[in-house]
Amino acid sequence: MANTAASTFSLVFALALGLMIALRVWLALRQIRHVQAHRNTVPQQFADRVELAAHQKAADYSTVRTRFGLILLAVETLVLLTYTFGGGLQALHEFWTARLDGLYYGVALIFSVTLISSLIDLPFSLYTQFVIEERFGFNRMTLKLFCLDLIKQTALGLVIGTPVLLAVLWLMAQMGSLWWLYVWLFWCGFNLLILFVYPTWIAPLFNKFTPLDDAPLKARIEALLARCGFATSGLFVMDGSKRSAHGNAYFTGFGKTKRIVFFDTLLGRLQPAEVEAVLAHELGHFKHRHVIKRIAMIFALSLGFLALLGQLMTVAWFYLGLGVSAQGTALALILFFQVVPVFTFLFTPLMSGLSRRHEFEADRYAAVHASAEALVQALVKLYEDNAATLTPDPVHSLFYDSHPPAALRISRLAASSS
Ligand SMILES: [Zn+2]
Numbered sequence: 001m002a003n004t005a006a007s008t009f010s011l012v013f014a015l016a017l018g019l020m021i022a023l024r025v026w027l028a029l030r031q032i033r034h035v036q037a038h039r040n041t042v043p044q045q046f047a048d049r050v051e052l053a054a055h056q057k058a059a060d061y062s063t064v065r066t067r068f069g070l071i072l073l074a075v076e077t078l079v080l081l082t083y084t085f086g087g088g089l090q091a092l093h094e095f096w097t098a099r100l101d102g103l104y105y106g107v108a109l110i111f112s113v114t115l116i117s118s119l120i121d122l123p124f125s126l127y128t129q130f131v132i133e134e135r136f137g138f139n140r141m142t143l144k145l146f147c148l149d150l151i152k153q154t155a156l157g158l159v160i161g162t163p164v165l166l167a168v169l170w171l172m173a174q175m176g177s178l179w180w181l182y183v184w185l186f187w188c189g190f191n192l193l194i195l196f197v198y199p200t201w202i203a204p205l206f207n208k209f210t211p212l213d214d215a216p217l218k219a220r221i222e223a224l225l226a227r228c229g230f231a232t233s234g235l236f237v238m239d240g241s242k243r244s245a246h247g248n249a250y251f252t253g254f255g256k257t258k259r260i261v262f263f264d265t266l267l268g269r270l271q272p273a274e275v276e277a278v279l280a281h282e283l284g285h286f287k288h289r290h291v292i293k294r295i296a297m298i299f300a301l302s303l304g305f306l307a308l309l310g311q312l313m314t315v316a317w318f319y320l321g322l323g324v325s326a327q328g329t330a331l332a333l334i335l336f337f338q339v340v341p342v343f344t345f346l347f348t349p350l351m352s353g354l355s356r357r358h359e360f361e362a363d364r365y366a367a368v369h370a371s372a373e374a375l376v377q378a379l380v381k382l383y384e385d386n387a388a389t390l391t392p393d394p395v396h397s398l399f400y401d402s403h404p405p406a407a408l409r410i411s412r413l414a415a416s417s418s
Contacts, residue, residue, distance in 0.1 A: 009321030034393035061387035106330035172329040180310035199252040274378035284365025
C-alpha cells in the first residue's frame with residue numbers, strides 16, 4: 001500500500017519536474033530567439049533615445065545570461081535528482097544518524113545539505129561575477145571582496161541560522177500535530193525582526209551608508225516627501241559601486257526607522273529631476289501598501305505550505321517516493337524545500353503578473369507627484385545601464401518579469417503626461 005502510494009508520488013514528482021524543465025527550456029529558447037531577431041534595430045519608440053551599440057549590448061547580455069540559466073537548470077536538476085532518486089539524502093541521513101541524535105542530528109543534516117549546495121553554487125557565482133558581469137563591464141568587485149563577502153555571509157548564516165533551525169526543529173518535535181502553527185508564528189516573528197534590524201545591523205556589514213549631502217538634491221527630495229506626506233529617518237547613499245555598476249534605489253525598515261537608500265551608481269548617472277521621479281515611484285509602492293501586501297501574502301502562503309508539510313511529514317510515501325527510506329523532521333524539511341519549487345513553478349506567472357500591476361501603480365503615482373517625462377528619461381538610462389533588453393519575448397516576459405517591458409511602461413507614462 002505504502003509502496004504503491006510512493007511510486008505514484010515518484011511518478012507525479014518526475015512528471016512535474018519534466019514539465020518544469022520543458023517550460024523553462026522553451027521559454028529560454030524563445031527569449032534568445034526573440035532578442036537576437038531584434039538585435040539589429042532599436043525599436044521605433046526608442047530610436048532617438050538609445051544608440052544601436054547600447055541596444056546590441058543589451059541583446060547580447062540578455063542572451064548570455066539566458067543561456068547560462070540553461071546550464072544552471074541542468075546542474076540544479078542533476079543535484080535534485082542526486083539527492084532524491086539517486087539516494088544522496090539517504091546516504092547523508094545514514095552518515096549522521098550513526099553519529100548524532102536528536103536536534104544535533106537534524107542540524108548536522110540540514111547544514112551539510114546547505115554546505116553542499118553552497119559549494120556547488122560557488123563556481124557558478126564566480127563565473128557570473130568575474131566572467132559574465134566582467135565581460136559587459138558591470139563587475140566592480142575584486143576577488144578579495146568576493147571572498148570577504150562569502151566569509152561574512154557564512155558567519156552571519158551560522159550565527160542567525162543555528163538558533164533559528166534549533167528552534168524550528170524543537171517546535172516540530174515537541175508541539176504535537178499542530179507544530180506547523182507554532183513554527184509559522186515563530187517564523188513570522190523572526191522575519192519581522194529581521195526586517196526591523198536589517199537596515200541598522202545587517203546591511204552596514206556589507207556596505208557603507210552615508211547621509212546624502214548634496215544640498216540641492218536633498219532639498220528637492222525633502223519637498224517631494226513633504227508633498228507625499230512621507231516621514232523617514234533619513235536619506236542615505238550606499239556604496240553600491242564597490243560591487244557592481246548596476247544602479248538602484250530602495251526603502252528599508254518600518255515605521256520610524258524607514259530609510260531611503262540610493263546607490264551611488266544611480267546618483268552618478270541621473271539628473272536631480274530623474275532621481276526625484278525614481279523616488280516618487282518607490283513612494284508609490286509604499287503609498288499603495290505594496291510592501292505590506294507582499295509580506296501578508298508571503299505569510300499566508302507560508303502558513304499553507306507549513307500546514308501541508310504537517311500532513312506530508314506523517315506519511316511514508318512522501319519520503320519513500322523521493323528516495324528516502326527513513327522519516328523525521330529534518331528529512332521532511334529538506335525534502336519539502338527541494339521539491340516544492342518544482343510544483344510552485346507553474347504559479348510564477350501569477351506572482352509576476354501581480355508584481356507588474358504594482359509597478360504600473362507605482363509609475364502612475366510617480367507621474368502624479370513628480371514628472372512622468374523625467375521618469376521616462378530615468379527608465380531609459382536605467383535600462384541602458386543595466387543592459388536590460390528593450391525587446392523581450394512577450395511570453396517569456398509575461399511568465400517571469402517582475403517589471404513590465406520598457407516599451408509598455410513608457411507608453412503608459414507618456415500617455416499620462418500628455
Ligand atoms: Zn517599482
